[in-house]
Amino acid sequence: MKGAFGGGFSIVGIPLLSFVMDPVTAGGLLAPLFIAMDLYALRYWKPSTWSKPDLALLVPGLVIGIGLGYLLFRVMDHRAVAIRDGDDHFDVLSAYGLPQAPR
Numbered sequence: 001m002k003g004a005f006g007g008g009f010s011i012v013g014i015p016l017l018s019f020v021m022d023p024v025t026a027g028g029l030l031a032p033l034f035i036a037m038d039l040y041a042l043r044y045w046k047p048s049t050w051s052k053p054d055l056a057l058l059v060p061g062l063v064i065g066i067g068l069g070y071l072l073f074r075v076m077d078h079r080a081v082a083i084r085d086g087d088d089h090f091d092v093l094s095a096y097g098l099p100q101a102p103r
Contacts, residue, residue: 015089023082024073 013033017026073081 014085018082022078023085024078
């Protein structure tokens with residue numbers, strides 16, 4: 001059980017919905033689902049299993065990243081969000097080793 005972290009639906013959900021709706025709307029539609037998936041996954045990894053030193057390193061970046069993402073989402077045009085979203089998902093798919101077109 002890994003929730004929305006890593007592979008699975010979180011990788012293809014927003015790009016697939018972006019074919020039929022604005023990517024910002026697609027993200028807003030799927031965000032509650034991803035949050036629920038992660039909260040459900042926390043049932044299996046209780047706080048006693050968490051690494052405190054790792055959390056001390058990760059949480060500040062998490063908070064800053066969420067804040068910057070929120071601010072950018074508020075000021076960016078939806079077309080720029082679509083381009084950025086497509087670029088991110090292309091990078092993830094490339095990292096999974098899918099064949100790329102010859103250059």
